[in-house]
Amino acid sequence: MADRPRIVVLGSINMDLVATAPALPRPGQTVIGESFATAPGGKGANQAVAAARLGADVRMIGRVGDDLFGPMLLASLEAHGVTVDDVATTPGVSSGIAVILLDDERQNYIVGVYGANMACDEVQVQAASRVLEGADALLLQMEIPLAVSLEAAGLARRKGVPVLFDPAPPSELPGPAYAAFDVIVPNQSEAEVLTGVPVDGVDSALDAARILRARGAGTAIVKLGEQGVVYSADTSEGHVPAFTVEAVDTVAAGDGFAGALAVALAEGQPLDRAVRFAAAAGALVVTRRGAQDAMPGRTEVERLLDAQPMDT
Incomplete structure (x- = not known):
């Protein structure tokens, strides 16, 4: 690994x-909102920015549309230090958008229209495969076609690059897919969809994590929100409690x-330290509004880790 870890992100x-x-409308009801804003997002782009803000050398592979949003999205990624040489502009297609509604409880409801993200294909991934040379990790999600993510995972594995997979938004996966992922990172509801096991706490989350590993994933990590995070690997299992923060936007x-x-x-x-580091970063994100602009820097994460040491 170089002085800065090199992360490749393929995604939305x-x-x-x-x-x-104040409250979200029921069917047929109109409510008066409090505010409106636009902000660059997408799970792939958000994760790329998160890694870049923590000091990684991040390369993004993806697509935007030839609309008003496309140049804005590319400019935002570059402003956060993400390399976008392998982000293509797709003629005649809109950029992906997400309509996000937030209520006074700061819970979110999201409708995604994937647009150009769904034009990502195996040809683009093959053409961009050079960026995997010397990479330290490939990060994938489920807002582009699954076949494209699996193609990229296969290329990465053949080059010895670990593959991290965030199965969001959740959808059932074909059985052989799990073996493509060195690390799989669902949240509570995603773990339920993937395994069919109700997840309502630490013990059931560990059960779900073990099922994911039995299907072929190397390490399984299940996020439980206020109940923290559990992880299961060949040599260790554990639970990382949630950090105490004031949530503004989840x-x-x-x-x-x-x-x-x-x-x-x-x-x-x-693994245990990595999960706790990630949990601290995720906790800081919810203390501020937005997505990419909410991603913390390394000093902030380390400060929270020091302020709330884990009981031993």
Whole structure:
């Protein structure tokens, strides 16, 4: 590994359209909102920014549309230090967008229109495969076609690059897919969809993690929000309690976690420390509004780790 871990992210690039209201409407009802904003997002782009903010050398592979949002999305990634040489512009297709509604409880409801993200294909991945040479990790999600992610995972594995997979938004995976992932990182609801096991706490989350490993994933990590994070690997299992913070906006917490986890593992941190590092990053994300602009820097993460040491 070089002085800075090199992370390749293949995934979605969206513009988030965010509205807040005291309460969300029921079917057929109109409510008066409190605020509206646009902000660059997409799980892939968010995770790329999260890793870059923590000091990684990040290369993004993806697509934007030839619309108003495309240049804005590329400029935002570059401003955060993400290399976008392998992000293509797709003629005649809109960029991906996500309509996000937030209520007074700061819970989020999201509708995604993937647009150009769905034009990602195996040809693009093959053409961009050179960026995997010497990479320390490949980070994937599920907002582009699954076949494309699996193609990239196969290329990475053949080059000896570890593959981290965030199965969001959740969808059932074909059985052979699990073996493509060195690390799989679902949240509570995603773990339930993938395994069919109700996940309502630490013990059931560990059960789900073991099922994911039995299907072929190398390490399984399940995020439980206020109940923390559990992890299961060949040589260890454990639970990392949640950090105590005041939540303002939960939209991109999982993306902050995934990006930070990729960085920590690429740096060679032991699994338990890497999970705790990622949990601290995710906790900081929820203390501020937005997605990419909410991603913390390394000093902030280390300060939170020091302020809330884990009981031993």
